[in-house]
Amino acid sequence: NAGVTQTPKFQVLKTGQSMTLQCAQDMNHEYMSWYRQDPGMGLRLIHYSVGAGITDQGEVPNGYNVSRSTTEDFPLRLLSAAPSQTSVYFCASSRGPGQPQHFGDGTRLSIL
Amino acid sequence: TQLLEQSPQFLSIQEGENLTVYCNSSSVFSSLQWYRQEPGEGPVLLVTVVTGGEVKKLKRLTFQFGDARKDSSLHITAAQPGDTGLYLCAGARNNAGNMLTFGGGTRLMVKP
Numbered sequence: 001n002a003g004v005t006q007t008p009k010f011q012v013l014k015t016g017q018s019m020t021l022q023c024a025q026d027m028n029h030e031y032m033s034w035y036r037q038d039p040g041m042g043l044r045l046i047h048y049s050v051g052a053g054i055t056d057q058g059e060v061p062n063g064y065n066v067s068r069s070t071t072e073d074f075p076l077r078l079l080s081a082a083p084s085q086t087s088v089y090f091c092a093s094s095r096g097p098g099q100p101q102h103f104g105d106g107t108r109l110s111i112l
Numbered sequence: 113t114q115l116l117e118q119s120p121q122f123l124s125i126q127e128g129e130n131l132t133v134y135c136n137s138s139s140v141f142s143s144l145q146w147y148r149q150e151p152g153e154g155p156v157l158l159v160t161v162v163t164g165g166e167v168k169k170l171k172r173l174t175f176q177f178g179d180a181r182k183d184s185s186l187h188i189t190a191a192q193p194g195d196t197g198l199y200l201c202a203g204a205r206n207n208a209g210n211m212l213t214f215g216g217g218t219r220l221m222v223k224p
């Protein structure tokens with residue numbers, strides 16, 4: 001049972017570089033979301049999607065872009081990486097925004 | 113100030129002790145979820161509570177939703193080393209599109 005799969009697991013970038021964090025789910029969930037986790041801050045919502053072709057901003061969207069061309073995939077793009085974006089990023093899927101979330105194992109991103 | 117405040121932030125206890133983790137807010141939630149996260153993994157749902165005053169038990173874990181649906185607690189009886197992890201509460205609000213807001217987490221260590 002794959003569930004939510006995130007790649008890569010680890011990444012180191014230099015300031016100004018761009019990259020895409022991949023997320024795929026095989027549960028046919030309409031709702032997908034991206035969070036970042038920083039010490040003592042819990043999980044903060046970056047962007048979310050309620051279905052293919054529909055995305056919206058969460059609590060901390062600046063510096064990130066998303067798209068949702070299929071139900072299964074929800075990539076997160078960092079346009080120009082900054083040290084403040086060093087964090088652990090989690091993708092989640094569920095049947096709806098307030099429903100129990102199924103999380104991937106995270107991508108640990110360091111920006112130098 | 114976070115919408116959901118968890119306390120304590122850190123807790124280190126001996127095997128066999130009891131403990132309670134609190135999740136407090138001034139906002140009303142339509143539901144509240146508790147997750148446990150282990151190092152290198154994403155959070156995993158433990159329970160969802162939806163009714164004010166509701167109590168749910170999961171083996172040695174007891175979850176309670178406050179009567180006014182503004183707070184929740186997690187009580188662990190006779191803690192075991194396997195209970196070690198980060199415990200996160202997350203609330204959904206009707207007036208916020210049912211988006212989940214996470215608390216900052218309680219990091220629990222149970223020593224044998």
